[in-house]
Amino acid sequence: MEEEKKKQIITIDNKEFVYDELSQEQQRVVQHITNLNAKLNDVRFQMEQLEFARDAYVKKIRELIKETTPNKEDLKKVKED
Numbered sequence: 001m002e003e004e005k006k007k008q009i010i011t012i013d014n015k016e017f018v019y020d021e022l023s024q025e026q027q028r029v030v031q032h033i034t035n036l037n038a039k040l041n042d043v044r045f046q047m048e049q050l051e052f053a054r055d056a057y058v059k060k061i062r063e064l065i066k067e068t069t070p071n072k073e074d075l076k077k078v079k080e081d
Contacts, residue, residue: 008019010030019027 009016010019011017019030022030
């Protein structure tokens with residue numbers, strides 16, 4: 001006995017539809033929505049990476065500035081000389 005093919009169910013406005021029973025145009029629109037959702041997830045992931053990288057560079061510039069900025073004691077010595 002052949003196993004019955006599992007039907008793909010999609011939910012739109014709290015109503016369930018069998019994907020294969022949608023018109024070709026409806027299926028195409030669902031494909032666009034699915035593709036756009038995937039792209040949005042990718043962009044969110046990339047934003048996380050970019051924010052992390054930006055934070056790392058902000059931390060780095062703070063460290064570099066701290067290393068090259070003279071402290072108050074050093075400034076007093078320069079003024080006394």
